[in-house]
Amino acid sequence: MRLATALSLILLAPPALALTPDELWARWQDQAAAFGLTLTATATPEGDGLALTALALSDGGPVAATPPPGTPLDRVTLTPAGDGAVAIGLALPATSRFAVPDSPGSEVQVDQRGLTILARPDGGRVIYALAAEALRVGAFAAPSEPFPVTFGLEAQGLALSLPDAPDAAGAFPVALSAAGLAYLLDMGDPLSFAQTQTSRTDGLAMTMTLAVPPGTGLADLEALGAPVPAGTDALLRLIEGGLGLSLQASAGDSDQTDRLQSAFLSYDYRVRSGPSTTSLRLSGEGLAWSLAGEGGTIAGSTPLLPVGEVGVTVGPVALDLRVPFTPRDTAWGLRLSLGDTVLDEAAWSAFDPGALLPREPLRAEIDLGGEMAFDLARTIRAEAAGRTAPPPDIRGLDIRAWDIAFAGGRIQATGSLAFDAAMNPTGSGELTLAGSSRLLDAGVALGLLSDQDARGARLALASFFDPAPGAPGGDVLVTRWEVGPGNRLRLNGIDVPLQ
Numbered sequence: 231m232r233l234a235t236a237l238s239l240i241l242l243a244p245p246a247l248a249l250t251p252d253e254l255w256a257r258w259q260d261q262a263a264a265f266g267l268t269l270t271a272t273a274t275p276e277g278d279g280l281a282l283t284a285l286a287l288s289d290g291g292p293v294a295a296t297p298p299p300g301t302p303l304d305r306v307t308l309t310p311a312g313d314g315a316v317a318i319g320l321a322l323p324a325t326s327r328f329a330v331p332d333s334p335g336s337e338v339q340v341d342q343r344g345l346t347i348l349a350r351p352d353g354g355r356v357i358y359a360l361a362a363e364a365l366r367v368g369a370f371a372a373p374s375e376p377f378p379v380t381f382g383l384e385a386q387g388l389a390l391s392l393p394d395a396p397d398a399a400g401a402f403p404v405a406l407s408a409a410g411l412a413y414l415l416d417m418g419d420p421l422s423f424a425q426t427q428t429s430r431t432d433g434l435a436m437t438m439t440l441a442v443p444p445g446t447g448l449a450d451l452e453a454l455g456a457p458v459p460a461g462t463d464a465l466l467r468l469i470e471g472g473l474g475l476s477l478q479a480s481a482g483d484s485d486q487t488d489r490l491q492s493a494f495l496s497y498d499y500r501v502r503s504g505p506s507t508t509s510l511r512l513s514g515e516g517l518a519w520s521l522a523g524e525g526g527t528i529a530g531s532t533p534l535l536p537v538g539e540v541g542v543t544v545g546p547v548a549l550d551l552r553v554p555f556t557p558r559d560t561a562w563g564l565r566l567s568l569g570d571t572v573l574d575e576a577a578w579s580a581f582d583p584g585a586l587l588p589r590e591p592l593r594a595e596i597d598l599g600g601e602m603a604f605d606l607a608r609t610i611r612a613e614a615a616g617r618t619a620p621p622p623d624i625r626g627l628d629i630r631a632w633d634i635a636f637a638g639g640r641i642q643a644t645g646s647l648a649f650d651a652a653m654n655p656t657g658s659g660e661l662t663l664a665g666s667s668r669l670l671d672a673g674v675a676l677g678l679l680s681d682q683d684a685r686g687a688r689l690a691l692a693s694f695f696d697p698a699p700g701a702p703g704g705d706v707l708v709t710r711w712e713v714g715p716g717n718r719l720r721l722n723g724i725d726v727p728l729q
Contacts, residue, residue: 439475
C-alpha cells in the first residue's frame with residue numbers, strides 16, 4: 231500500500247536544485263526516500279549521460295516493484311540536452327506490443343513517432359515536458375474473452391508539461407494539449423449486443439492547477455487516508471489552508487458517433503460540435519463553473535421511430551454557475567442561454583405529423599441569483615459520521631430572467647423572493663404564458679391529453695391568470711404574484727388560500 235501511495239504522491243516530494251544526468255537520478259532516489267522507499271538501478275555511464283537498467287522500487291520488504299522485461303522502463307537513458315535540460319529516453323521503439331497479465335492472448339500495442347521527454351530546471355523544482363508527433367495506444371482482447379473489448383486512442387501533436395513539486399505558493403500546474411485526439415471503443419457479446427463508439431476532437435488544450443497549502447508534506451497527505459475523524463480533520467485542515475483546483479480547457483471541432491445493436495434497444499447517432507471552452511474553480515470558498523460552445527448538430531435513428539433518421543441543430547450555449555461553500559451569506563448564481571435549436575422535418579414528423587404546432591426553434595435565457603449559506607465543513611463532518619448533511623440555507627432568489635420558447639409556446643418570468651430564518655418567503659414577480667391554448671389543442675389532437683384534462687387545465691389557467699391586454703391573437707396570459715408574511719399569496723390582486 232505504501233508503494234502505491236508513494237507513486238501517487240511522489241510529485242510533491244521536496245525539490246532538489248541541480249540538474250545533470252547524475253543529479254537527476256539522485257533526485258529520483260531522494261524523492262523515493264522521502265516516502266521511506268529505496269529506488270535502485272544499475273547506473274552505467276554512456277557518453278556524457280547515464281543509462282539505467284534493472285530499476286527496482288522497494289519498501290524494505292521481500293518484494294520490490296520492477297518493470298516487466300520489454301516495457302519502456304526496462305532501460306532509461308538520461309542525456310544532457312542543452313540549456314540545462316536533460317533528455318529522458320525510454321526503451322520504446324516505434325511499435326511495441328505487451329501482453330496483458332491474467333488475460334492470455336490479450337495485448338496492448340503502443341505506436342509512437344517523435345516522442346521526447348525533457349526534464350528542465352525551474353527554480354527549485356523540475357518541469358517535465360513530454361511531446362510526440364503522434365502517439366497511439368491500442369488494447370485488444372483475446373478472441374476467447376467472453377466480453378471482448380477493443381480500444382484505441384490516438385493523439386497528434388501531443389504536449390504534456392508538469393512539475394515534480396508545487397511552487398512556493400503551493401501551485402501545481404499540469405498542461406496538456408494536442409492538435410488532434412481520437413478514440414475508438416468496440417465491445418459486445420456476440421450473443422446479445424454489439425456497440426461501437428468513436429470520437430475525434432481538434433485543437434484540445436487544458437491546464438489544470440492543484441493548489442495545496444504551502445508547507446504541505448507527506449504526513450499531511452497520508453493523513454487523508456486515516457479513519458474518521460482523523461482523516462476528515464486532515465481534509466478540512468487542507469481545505470481551510472487553501473486546497474483548491476482550477477481548470478481551463480478549450481477544444482475545436484469535434485465529431486462523436488455511437489452505434490448499439492441489441493435485442494432490446496438499437497440506435498445509431500452522431501454528434502458534431504463546434505469549438506468550446508470550459509473554466510472550473512473549486513475550493514473551500516465555493517464552486518465556479520463556466521462553459522461556452524458554438525453549438526452543433528445531432529442526427530440519429532432507432533427502430534423505435536418510424537421516420538428514419540432525425541436531426542437537431544443546436545444553437546450556441548453558455549452556462550455560468552456560482553455556488554458558495556461558506557457558512558456566511560454569499561452570492562450564488564445560475565445563468566444559462568441556448569440559441570435557436572432547430573428540429574428538422576423528420577424530427578417534427580416523429581411527434582407532430584399533422585403540423586399542428588408551429589415549426590419554431592427552442593431558445594432559452596435563464597438568469598437566477600441571490601444569497602445562500604452552505605457550511606461545507608459541517609457537511610463533510612456530517613457525511614463522515616453517517617448523519618444527514620444540512621441543506622444549503624438560501625436567503626434570496628432573484629429571477630432576473632426566465633424566457634423559454636418552443637413550438638409557439640413561451641414562458642417568461644421575473645421576480646424576487648427573500649427567505650427568513652424559518653425559510654418563509656416574501657416577494658413579488660410576474661409570469662407570462664403565451665400560446666397555452668394552442669398547445670392544449672395540439673395536445674388533445676395528438677392524443678397526449680384527453681378533452682377532460684384540457685378543460686381542467688384551461689379552468690386552472692383562468693383562475694390564476696388574466697389575459698394580457700393588447701396581446702396579438704389573445705393567447706397570452708399574465709399573472710402578477712405576491713407572497714407576504716404568513717405565507718399569504720396574491721395573484722393579480724386576489725388572495726389565494728394556501729394549505
